[in-house]
Amino acid sequence: MQVIFNHGKESGPWGTKIKVLAKTAEALGMEVSSIDYQGIDNPDQRVGTLKQVIHSLSTPFVLVGSSMGGYVATVAAETPDCKGLFLMAPAFYLGGEADFDKITPTCVTEIVHGWNDDIVPVENSWRYAKRTHSQLHVVDDDHRLVDSLQQTNALFKRFLQTL
Incomplete structure (x- = not known):
């Protein structure tokens, strides 16, 4: 299974959170990629970019998104090939x-x-989360979720293991 990371508006494709979570996914035997949206400020244009990537895949995938990347991943996840959606401060x-x-x-x-x-x-x-019955974890942190990165990574690992 492939894990596709989607970064936020002000970050890049291999920021701190993505690097940590990508190592976790790779340790579980998954392929990882991270799309570079730098220079694309419109979330709906980013969705179009992600959908192009998704259509080229031949295997099921998991989408991970942070902030604006959460917006993008959620919109693109409405396809049967998406097996999981892990969002951080979407x-x-x-x-x-x-x-x-x-x-x-x-x-x-x-x-x-x-x-x-x-x-x-x-x-x-x-x-x-209430409307969609999604699992919601609220942590003692701010938007960047850097102080709770170890906790978020543990949640991500468990998430991937249960798919």
């Missing part, structure tokens, strides 16, 4: 064309969000 309900009150991927979905997030309110993840 940028839900903050603009863009996606209607997160209607988008409901059928794959297993887990969300990690910080109580102290001042970029994307934790209530946005709670709203989405």
Whole structure:
């Protein structure tokens, strides 16, 4: 299975969180890739880029997204080949064309969000998780989730092992 990482608006394809989570996925025998969205500020254009990558795959995949990357991954996850969706502080309900009150991927979905997030309110993840019955983990951290990275990585490992 392939794990595809989707970074946030202000970060890059191999930021701190992605590097740590990618090592975990590789240790479990999974292929990893991370799309470079730098220079593409519109989340819906990023969705188009991800969908092109997805259509070229011949195996099932897992999408991982942080912040705007969570927006992108969730919109693109509405396909039978997506087996899992792992989101960190996803940028839900903050603009863009996606209607997160209607988008409901059928794959297993887990969300990690910080109580102290001042970029994307934790209530946005709670709203989405409640409607879709997604697993929501709220941690004592801010938007970047760096202080809880070890905890997030443990959740990610368990998530991958259960797929």
